[in-house]
Amino acid sequence: MSGNLADKLRRWGLGEEVIKSFQEQRITEDLLEFIDDRTLELLIPLAGDRLRFRLKLRSELRKDTESASHISEVPATPLVDVKEGSHNKSNRICGSSKDISNCHSEEPRAEILVKKHFPQSGAAASKQNFEEELDLERLLSSSSEGNVVLGTFKAKGHLDKRARDLLAGRIIAHELRDNLDKRLSPDRLNYLANKIVELFPTESKGCWVSVDSRGVCETGKGKLYCKWYNTRRCHSKLGLIRGRNRGAKRSHDSIDQELGVKEYQEDDDFHQWLKGNAVPWVTVLEYWENTHQIRHSCLQKDENSIYDYMMEYPALRLDKGYMLLEKDFCLRFPQSSMSLNTLWPKLCNFILERVCVKGELKKALDDATSPDERTSLALLNFSRVFPSINAKKQTKYVKEWRPSKMEAQEAFVLHVENTEELETKLELRKDRLMKFGCQLPPVAAVVGPCWKEIQRSFSIIGPKFFEVETPLKAVDITFKAFHALNTQYPTEASQIWQFIQRAVFEIPRDPKCEPYFSSVETLLQDFSALKS
Incomplete structure (x- = not known):
C-alpha cells in the first residue's frame, strides 16, 4: 500500500490496525471505490470505523464527480498563436474548418485537463x-x-x-x-x-x-x-x-x-x-421477503439441522426472530396466516367435549371460567383425542417405540412448573430422540404451577426460546416454523399437528412424506360438520 493511502486513512481518523489490514490485503488507492460491504467488514471489523470510512470515501467520490462534471463542461478553448515570427503568423484558430491542415500541434487545454485527471484506455x-x-x-x-x-x-x-x-x-x-x-x-x-x-x-x-x-x-x-x-x-x-447463436438449440425448459x-x-x-446482519429491522424484513425462494430452495437441498439454519441468520436469534418464520409461512400459504385465531373458539370446544367427559377433567372443565383457562386446558389435553401409535418399528438395531399419550402431549405442548425444569426436560427428550436418529424438533412450552396459572409461554426452535404472550400464540408459531423450516412433525405428536394442518389451516396432506391416520380422517369429518 502506498504512503499516500496510509496518510489518507490516518486523516480519516482510522487507526494503525486498519492501515495494516489494508496492507495485508493489498488494497491500493485505486481500489477504494470498489470495496463492497463484505470486503469492508473483513478490512475494518469495528462498525464505527466502517461508518467513518464510508462517510469519508463517499464525500471524496462526490467531490471527484463534481470535479469531473465541471471539467467536462469547460469549452475546448482554441489555442491562438500570437507570437511574431512563429509558424502561424496570421493568428489562425487552431482546429478551424478553414485551415485545419495547418492546425497547431497542441491539444485544447480542456482536453488535456480531462486526460490528466481521468486517464482512459x-x-x-x-x-x-x-x-x-x-x-x-x-x-x-x-x-x-x-x-x-x-x-x-x-x-x-x-x-x-x-x-x-x-x-x-x-x-x-x-x-x-x-x-x-x-x-x-x-x-x-x-x-x-x-x-x-x-x-x-x-x-x-x-x-x-x-x-x-x-x-x-x-x-x-x-x-x-x-x-x-x-x-x-x-x-x-x-x-x-x-x-445470439450459440450452436445447438436448447429446450424451453x-x-x-x-x-x-x-x-x-x-x-x-x-x-x-x-447472513451477517440483524439490523436495521426494516431492512431485514425487506431482504427476508426478497430471498424467500433462495432460502426455501436451500432448505430443500441441504441437510442442515434446524440449529444450523437458526445459527446461519443472526436475525432469527433475536427475540422477534419468529416474525421471520411467520413471514416465510405467509409467503407459502398467504390465505392461512390467521386461521388458528379465527377457528380456535370452535376447535377449543370441540376438543374439550371429547376429553372432559368424566372424572377430574370434567371437574376441571367446570372450573375453567375464562377463555384463557379453557384454551390452556384444551391444549394440555389435546393428545387424549388420539390413540397411541408406534413411532418406530422394531428393527435389528432399534427397539420398538410406542410413545405414551403423555409423551405425545409433551411433543406438542410441554408443561413445566419452572424454566429450570424446562431445560432439563428438553435435554432428556433430546437424548431420547438421538437414540432413534431424530433431532429435537420445534415445540411449544408453557410454564406455571398448573393449567389455570400459566405464567410464561414459549416456542422453542433450535437454540432459541421465543417467549410470546399466550400458549395459543406459541402453538401458532411452532406450527408455522415446521413449514417455514421444511421439517417434519415429531412422530409422537404427528396426529395432532396433521389434524391442525388440515382442519384449521386447510393445507392438504402430502402422501409422499406425511403418513395416513384413520383417527385424523375420522376427526376431520366430525370437525367439518361442526364448522359448517
Missing part, C-alpha cells in the same frame, strides 16, 4: 464516460415511475424492493433508448451503480453491481445486469433484436431454468447480507 472509454453522462435525478423526475422512486426515498429514507425494481427498469430503458441491442460493459455498469449510490446514499453498491477482489466488475451479477439481461430476453422473444438462476442472482446479495 481509448476513445471509446472517453466517449462512454463524458458523452453519456447521466443526470439520474433529472432522469427519474421526468417519469411517473422515477417520481415513485424519489418519493419512496423521501418518505422512508431508503428504497424498498419495488422502488429498486422501478429504478433499475428506468435506468436500463434509458440506456437502451437509441439501441435495443446495446451491450453494457462492466465499466458502464460500475458507473451507473456509482450514480445510484451518489443519489441514494443508503444503497449498497454491491446490490447493483458485483466487483471481484481485483476491483473488476463481474459480468452476470448485480441488479443492473440482471435487469438488462431480462430486458434483452424479452426483446429477443418479441423479435426486436436477434438472439433449460432457457427458463437459466432465467430462474439469473433472477436468483438478483437477490443473492440480500441473502449474503442476511
Whole structure:
C-alpha cells in the first residue's frame, strides 16, 4: 500500500490496525471505490470505523464527480498563436474548418485537463464516460415511475424492493433508448451503480453491481445486469433484436431454468447480507421477503439441522426472530396466516367435549371460567383425542417405540412448573430422540404451577426460546416454523399437528412424506360438520 493511502486513512481518523489490514490485503488507492460491504467488514471489523470510512470515501467520490462534471463542461478553448515570427503568423484558430491542415500541434487545454485527471484506455472509454453522462435525478423526475422512486426515498429514507425494481427498469430503458441491442460493459455498469449510490446514499453498491477482489466488475451479477439481461430476453422473444447463436438449440425448459438462476442472482446479495446482519429491522424484513425462494430452495437441498439454519441468520436469534418464520409461512400459504385465531373458539370446544367427559377433567372443565383457562386446558389435553401409535418399528438395531399419550402431549405442548425444569426436560427428550436418529424438533412450552396459572409461554426452535404472550400464540408459531423450516412433525405428536394442518389451516396432506391416520380422517369429518 502506498504512503499516500496510509496518510489518507490516518486523516480519516482510522487507526494503525486498519492501515495494516489494508496492507495485508493489498488494497491500493485505486481500489477504494470498489470495496463492497463484505470486503469492508473483513478490512475494518469495528462498525464505527466502517461508518467513518464510508462517510469519508463517499464525500471524496462526490467531490471527484463534481470535479469531473465541471471539467467536462469547460469549452475546448482554441489555442491562438500570437507570437511574431512563429509558424502561424496570421493568428489562425487552431482546429478551424478553414485551415485545419495547418492546425497547431497542441491539444485544447480542456482536453488535456480531462486526460490528466481521468486517464482512459481509448476513445471509446472517453466517449462512454463524458458523452453519456447521466443526470439520474433529472432522469427519474421526468417519469411517473422515477417520481415513485424519489418519493419512496423521501418518505422512508431508503428504497424498498419495488422502488429498486422501478429504478433499475428506468435506468436500463434509458440506456437502451437509441439501441435495443446495446451491450453494457462492466465499466458502464460500475458507473451507473456509482450514480445510484451518489443519489441514494443508503444503497449498497454491491446490490447493483458485483466487483471481484481485483476491483473488476463481474459480468452476470448485480441488479443492473440482471435487469438488462431480462430486458434483452424479452426483446429477443418479441423479435426486436436477434438472439445470439450459440450452436445447438436448447429446450424451453433449460432457457427458463437459466432465467430462474439469473433472477436468483438478483437477490443473492440480500441473502449474503442476511447472513451477517440483524439490523436495521426494516431492512431485514425487506431482504427476508426478497430471498424467500433462495432460502426455501436451500432448505430443500441441504441437510442442515434446524440449529444450523437458526445459527446461519443472526436475525432469527433475536427475540422477534419468529416474525421471520411467520413471514416465510405467509409467503407459502398467504390465505392461512390467521386461521388458528379465527377457528380456535370452535376447535377449543370441540376438543374439550371429547376429553372432559368424566372424572377430574370434567371437574376441571367446570372450573375453567375464562377463555384463557379453557384454551390452556384444551391444549394440555389435546393428545387424549388420539390413540397411541408406534413411532418406530422394531428393527435389528432399534427397539420398538410406542410413545405414551403423555409423551405425545409433551411433543406438542410441554408443561413445566419452572424454566429450570424446562431445560432439563428438553435435554432428556433430546437424548431420547438421538437414540432413534431424530433431532429435537420445534415445540411449544408453557410454564406455571398448573393449567389455570400459566405464567410464561414459549416456542422453542433450535437454540432459541421465543417467549410470546399466550400458549395459543406459541402453538401458532411452532406450527408455522415446521413449514417455514421444511421439517417434519415429531412422530409422537404427528396426529395432532396433521389434524391442525388440515382442519384449521386447510393445507392438504402430502402422501409422499406425511403418513395416513384413520383417527385424523375420522376427526376431520366430525370437525367439518361442526364448522359448517
